[in-house]
Amino acid sequence: MAAPGENYRLAFPPSTKPHISTGIPFPAACAHHITNTFKASKVYIIVSNSISKTSNFTDLENALGDKVVGVRKGIKPHTPWDDVLEIVAEVREKGVDVIVTLGAGSLTDGAKVVAFALANNVSTTDDLAKLPGAAKTPNLNPPTLPIINIPTSLSGGEYSPFAGATDLRTHHKASFSHPQMGADLIILDPRLSISTPAQIWLSTGIRAVDHCVEGLCSLDANVSPATDASFAAGLKLLVPNLLITKKEWENEEARLGEMLGIVKAMGPLLGSTVIPMGASHGIGHQLGPLGVGHGETSCILLPAVLKWNFKNGDEAVRKAQRKVLDVLWGEASVRGVLERRGLKEGVADAGDCVGAVVKELGMPASLKDVGVGREKLNGLAVNSLKDRWVQTNPIPILEKKQVLEVLEMVVGDEK
Missing domain, CATH: 3.40.50.1970 (Rossmann fold)
Known part of the structure; x- marks a missing residue:
């Protein structure tokens, strides 16, 4: 009641x-x-x-x-x-x-x-x-x-x-x-969230974006127009409102929009027809215990995983990523950010576009940014292979060398 x-x-x-x-x-x-x-x-x-x-x-x-x-x-x-x-x-x-x-x-x-x-x-x-x-x-x-x-x-x-x-x-x-x-x-109380440090609020917003993006990119048999619609609705609520919050920290309407975007993002992950996530989530689960925040893992890994999947995938993988691009380019405020950062519709891939949003929010983009050095990569790759969502990536990741290829993209240093 x-x-x-x-x-x-x-x-x-x-x-x-x-x-x-x-x-x-x-x-x-x-x-x-x-x-x-x-x-x-x-x-x-x-x-x-x-x-x-x-x-x-x-x-x-x-x-x-x-x-x-x-x-x-x-x-x-x-x-x-x-x-x-x-x-x-x-x-x-x-x-x-x-x-x-x-x-x-x-x-x-x-x-x-x-x-x-x-x-x-x-x-x-x-x-x-x-x-x-x-x-x-x-x-x-x-x-x-x-x-x-x-x-x-x-x-x-x-x-x-x-x-x-x-x-x-x-x-x-x-x-x-x-x-x-x-x-x-x-x-859900937007006013309460104003006290959350910006790094946590905005980075976990990208975590929620990660749910939507990896959901839209999934090739699982349970993907349907209904699940795509829910993930797309979540993405439309999350990204524009995160951009507002970055500039207008006490805007409660934008914060409530972000909170309700999570509901849309999470719906297809539950129930009897669960849409599995991919390697951004899977590797991120194991990056976390190395001292990296829940949201920061997605900021670092999601753009790289998208680009790795695009490079190594077939037309089905690329078609799924176009669903993400359609949402991002279709939102006027997001389009403005992408264009200001030099991206062109039809040329930039989903990894480029998500990466541009991460940078616009001022979030970390590499392992170096969060203090994780190259010496951690081998153990991180081994632990990642135990995660169920690495295996449900659009291109199943089953070998350590595949995880290391993704991590090399985000290590942030020179060999």
Whole structure:
């Protein structure tokens, strides 16, 4: 049931979750649904370290009052298993009946893995190792602990039934998944997002763009006019509004447009006809644990993967990329950026165009820009081959040398 003035709806009907809340401040929306939707009384908040020091966190605590029984300030980047297990123990001890996250990607993934772990009586690292999809452990229980996400980035992980968490013994970022994993409610508040650092907000916006672009470029059998329409709609909301936000930081209308663009981007990645992503996502999953932010991985890799696919692919690959070009050149504000940066319609490829947008937003474009040196390439390539989305790239990447060819395009130094 919606609060007064709130827009409360399902994100992806007929799926029964998540619901989306817009239109009222996030503390009021969260308090309303904890009481009236979830009927919860023992709230555990996972909040980013930076937000925990702000009035935004204080406002949420005040709205929830004595229902808050525990607070976790921060999960380290890329969701280490050790952090997950610490939260599992505390949530179990306190009898928590709803988790609220206030922050970005690692917190979102962490809450998902925590709920999954609790449902399967996980207490140790060895227990947790049985849950990733690659382990193929039979008869896993679905997560049941409700989750409310209040995101402060555009990564979009709050919409998916997948989560990544890093085993620090190997530095491999494992993928956890279950059809019932993920948020029950996502509260979108553009005003809250103004406090997010520009590097995080804009780079994670490119992460959302990555969903749309790799979706449009997929050659999977599940691709349809409906999935293409959703990805294209997301791209049309995301790129022009990101360009506005770069210039007008407090423009809340543009920010809400970006947030709703994520919904369009994520829809075809869910349900029974999932459109798989490609090598930008796959390699990016393993670049992250080297200290690179979720969004920065897409800024660096997406243009290069597009160009690698174009060079090595057939007409089907190039035809799929033209869907991306049609959207970008069809938006007047994006066309202006592309032309100002010397690109010509019909000549520039999709990698050129996405790369121009990344540079216009002032985001990193090479591994050198984010402090990853050539000595890391071999290990990164080996770990990337374990990722399912490297294998579902339009040109399946099955050999280390193929990953290294992509990485050479973005290393940013000279041999």
